[in-house]
Amino acid sequence: MAAHQTILHRLQHGCQTMAYPAGPPPALPDRHGGTLRVEAAKCAEGCTACVPVCPTQAITRPPGKPVELDLGKCIFCAACVEACPTQAITQTNKHPMAVRRREDLLLGKPGEEELRLAAALDAKMKKLFGRSLRLRQVSAGGCNACEADVNVLGTIGWDLGRFGIQFVASPRHADGLLITGAISRNMELALKKTYDAVPAPKIVIAVGACAIAGGPFIGNPQILSGATSVVPVDLYIPGCPPHPLTILDGLLRLLGRLD
Amino acid sequence: MNAPREFFQLSNGTSVPWADVPAWPVDEFIAATAAALEHGGRLCAWFGVPENSGTRLVAVIAYDSENTLAVGRSAPVVKSYPSLTLRHPQAHLFEREVWEQHGLTPEGHPWLKPVRRQDGGHPAVGEFFQVQGGEVHEVSVGPVHAGVIEPGHFRFQCNGEDVLHLEIALGYQHRGVEEALAGGPHRATMSQLETVAGDTTIGHATAYATILETLAGTETPLRAQWLRAIALELERLANHTGDLGALAGDVAFLPTSAACGKIRGDFLNLTALLCGNRFGRGLIRPGGCKHDLEAARGAQLLEKLRMALAEVNQAAEWLWDSNSVRARFEFTGTVSPAQAAELGLVGLAARASGLVRDVRFDHPAGWHRFAPVPVAVWPGGDVFARARMRWLEIQRSAKFIEEQLATPAEGEIFAGLGASAGDTLAVALVEGWRGEVCHVALTDSAGKFRRYKIVDASFHNWAGLALAMRNQAISDFPICNKSFNLSYCGVDL
Numbered sequence: 001m002a003a004h005q006t007i008l009h010r011l012q013h014g015c016q017t018m019a020y021p022a023g024p025p026p027a028l029p030d031r032h033g034g035t036l037r038v039e040a041a042k043c044a045e046g047c048t049a050c051v052p053v054c055p056t057q058a059i060t061r062p063p064g065k066p067v068e069l070d071l072g073k074c075i076f077c078a079a080c081v082e083a084c085p086t087q088a089i090t091q092t093n094k095h096p097m098a099v100r101r102r103e104d105l106l107l108g109k110p111g112e113e114e115l116r117l118a119a120a121l122d123a124k125m126k127k128l129f130g131r132s133l134r135l136r137q138v139s140a141g142g143c144n145a146c147e148a149d150v151n152v153l154g155t156i157g158w159d160l161g162r163f164g165i166q167f168v169a170s171p172r173h174a175d176g177l178l179i180t181g182a183i184s185r186n187m188e189l190a191l192k193k194t195y196d197a198v199p200a201p202k203i204v205i206a207v208g209a210c211a212i213a214g215g216p217f218i219g220n221p222q223i224l225s226g227a228t229s230v231v232p233v234d235l236y237i238p239g240c241p242p243h244p245l246t247i248l249d250g251l252l253r254l255l256g257r258l259d
Numbered sequence: 260m261n262a263p264r265e266f267f268q269l270s271n272g273t274s275v276p277w278a279d280v281p282a283w284p285v286d287e288f289i290a291a292t293a294a295a296l297e298h299g300g301r302l303c304a305w306f307g308v309p310e311n312s313g314t315r316l317v318a319v320i321a322y323d324s325e326n327t328l329a330v331g332r333s334a335p336v337v338k339s340y341p342s343l344t345l346r347h348p349q350a351h352l353f354e355r356e357v358w359e360q361h362g363l364t365p366e367g368h369p370w371l372k373p374v375r376r377q378d379g380g381h382p383a384v385g386e387f388f389q390v391q392g393g394e395v396h397e398v399s400v401g402p403v404h405a406g407v408i409e410p411g412h413f414r415f416q417c418n419g420e421d422v423l424h425l426e427i428a429l430g431y432q433h434r435g436v437e438e439a440l441a442g443g444p445h446r447a448t449m450s451q452l453e454t455v456a457g458d459t460t461i462g463h464a465t466a467y468a469t470i471l472e473t474l475a476g477t478e479t480p481l482r483a484q485w486l487r488a489i490a491l492e493l494e495r496l497a498n499h500t501g502d503l504g505a506l507a508g509d510v511a512f513l514p515t516s517a518a519c520g521k522i523r524g525d526f527l528n529l530t531a532l533l534c535g536n537r538f539g540r541g542l543i544r545p546g547g548c549k550h551d552l553e554a555a556r557g558a559q560l561l562e563k564l565r566m567a568l569a570e571v572n573q574a575a576e577w578l579w580d581s582n583s584v585r586a587r588f589e590f591t592g593t594v595s596p597a598q599a600a601e602l603g604l605v606g607l608a609a610r611a612s613g614l615v616r617d618v619r620f621d622h623p624a625g626w627h628r629f630a631p632v633p634v635a636v637w638p639g640g641d642v643f644a645r646a647r648m649r650w651l652e653i654q655r656s657a658k659f660i661e662e663q664l665a666t667p668a669e670g671e672i673f674a675g676l677g678a679s680a681g682d683t684l685a686v687a688l689v690e691g692w693r694g695e696v697c698h699v700a701l702t703d704s705a706g707k708f709r710r711y712k713i714v715d716a717s718f719h720n721w722a723g724l725a726l727a728m729r730n731q732a733i734s735d736f737p738i739c740n741k742s743f744n745l746s747y748c749g750v751d752l
Contacts, residue, residue, distance in 0.1 A: 006577070009514070029528065029531035029532055031531070031534055031550060032536070033535060052446070055446050055447040055449065075450055138410075139407075139410055139432075140410065140431075141431075141433075141434050141748075142409060142457070142748065143457030143458075143748050144409055144456060145457030145458065145538045146457075147407050148457070148458060148501075151406075151407045152520075152524050154407075155521050155523075155524060157521045157524060167406070167407055170405075171403075182434055184433050184434055184751075186430055186431045186433050187382075187402065187410060187431050190402045190410065190431070194403050210454075216447050216451045216453070217435065217436075217454075220434055220435040220438070220439050221435065222438070223435070240540060241538065244524075
């Protein structure tokens with residue numbers, strides 16, 4: 001291939017990187033559904049229709065208590081949405097889903113119908129990482145879907161590098177970890193060692209239902225219950241896998257770059 | 260017991276009462292299996308079924324040229340049996356797995372070590388095959404790798420730059436998929452099977468749904484079969500395109516690398532157009548499909564498919580036209596047809612070594628009974644052949660989808676699923692994008708899973724990568740590895 005053909009092609013296609021976040025975000029697929037909204041107040045008396053249909057036991061309704069949906073365990077199959085007779089659980093078509101605290105993923109109570117989106121890092125950490133964040137990725141019992149959609153952020157359409165975010169080969173060169181997978185017991189030691197090798201101060205990002213709580217494998221004795229079983233987590237990004245837009249939103253939210 | 264003469268013959272997506280599966284004393288069973296493999300057979304699955312008095316070995320064999328599968332079993336084995344691997348290397352990992360899971364020793368197995376766990380609590384690293392000599396050194400890589408990829412351990416025996424031997428130790432991703440299936444299906448089973456290998460969601464989900472439909476005697480609605488066949492090719496398109504880009508990236512040929520990274524996403528978005536999820540989760544359910552492809556959506560899919568195909572063809576053309584790329588791809592990581600056959604390679608790795616081996620063609624089930632897919636084959640066996648195979652299959656998959664969109668099956672997309680037959684063995688093969696996905700289920704008297712065996716294409720093919728690295732420069736490992744692009748979690752389960 002002659003060099004001029006490459007240049008010609010580039011000219012024809014122009015810049016293929018999306019305008020977001022300066023422009024509007026790309027639309028989620030219409031059947032995606034986005035994050036969920038749970039209004040326990042709308043539940044029918046004593047109704048537990050949503051509880052047994054959830055494959056990952058993300059929904060509970062103990063007798064006399066309101067329904068609670070843990071979006072950290074949710075794989076977004078929408079079985080609960082279909083099962084609910086009173087539209088107490090609905091899809092919002094919203095892509096932002098990242099939170100800083102695990103409890104911010106619990107939905108249902110009045111005032112907590114939707115998740116409480118992540119706040120930015122504090123001023124000191126933001127000064128350190130806000131314009132340059134180097135991450136070491138660790139897949140620990142992942143199925144390669146979260147990994148694939150993290151990789152997608154490196155392609156020309158998303159161009160993660162323009163935010164100063166980059167994946168590096170060595171934990172010694174990293175400011176933190178991005179963890180995917182259900183944390184198989186066989187990866188426990190490797191994950192711990194990788195975390196220890198990252199110089200402080202450091203941050204940890206858990207991507208996907210598996211890394212947050214075990215995902216579809218929740219309760220299997222061969223896995224732990226998410227990344228917090230081994231390391232402290234600073235950002236949780238739900239999904240199975242999260243859409244690339246959801247992951248990017250989480251990273252930018254953490255760095256305070258969506259203001 | 261009188262030894263039966265023949266394995267029970269069945270076709271893909273069918274079942275057989277467990278009592279009708281012929282049983283041999285174990286020595287004769289090994290001999291019968293070896294004979295079958297010497298007469299055109301290929302080992303799809305080999306696993307143990309525990310009973311009170313021991314563990315029965317079960318063999319599922321494919322006669323590709325006769326479009327037939329065959330199944331047989333041994334009488335309960337207590338301690339050991341004569342290793343099949345000595346005569347048929349394709350059994351090597353299966354025998355290690357049976358040893359690990361059931362404690363049965365294959366007598367004479369040349370390299371017996373665990374597949375997933377060491378002493379029940381650690382990854383399967385253990386002892387490695389070592390080459391001795393003053394100039395020899397060892398290179399150890401992983402489990403955590405340099406990129407955004409799954410974990411695994413590679414141990415190279417090197418003389419200078421040259422790799423004399425590569426041993427691959429996996430198991431880091433072990434999540435207990437098969438263990439969790441016992442007594443199932445459970446409510447998480449469908450989701451677990453969709454994530455056996457996340458990039459092969461459609462492949463594994465189709466195999467699982469086929470198993471349950473077969474056990475229930477349910478005829479899958481034609482339109483659901485049609486949808487699954489389209490989704491399977493969309494999965495192939497996305498992964499093959501991504502791999503072409505990754506291969507280009509590893510030889511620093513950035514135009515194709517950059518273009519294919521984006522186009523891969525465009526193909527994933529076509530699957531998301533169909534079901535909302537870029538990996539096809541939630542599309543397939545036992546008994547049918549959950550989302551339909553209405554005419555308007557189909558038209559949108561076709562338009563976007565054509566655009567993405569034009570782009571990937573352009574990006575691939577640069578790759579084939581570049582002398583520097585060809586120089587790096589050609590004669591690198593060669594696996595001969597004889598080696599591929601001996602190791603039992605499947606899928607595109609087998610076809611790139613000249614073997615005509617494709618479930619869609621050899622063992623058509625579902626929609627492939629009505630819409631056959633010709634097999635693409637390339638003879639070289641090197642990185643170039645495996646790259647070229649992907650491009651050929653991209654053409655074929657896109658054409659297949661176009662043809663299917665023009666002639667849609669009508670009707671419902673979901674039929675109820677009946678109860679599973681008890682004490683029955685069902686087999687489902689699907690040609691995933693890497694190759695053969697094999698699921699085998701054995702039910703108990705209540706129709707629950709007594710044993711569920713999953714064999715991803717990667718289980719057969721990792722040894723192919725190890726062989727491809729023999730006498731290669733270690734710096735060629737990345738492109739050899741990418742040219743196979745095998746699944747870690749699909750093996751680790």
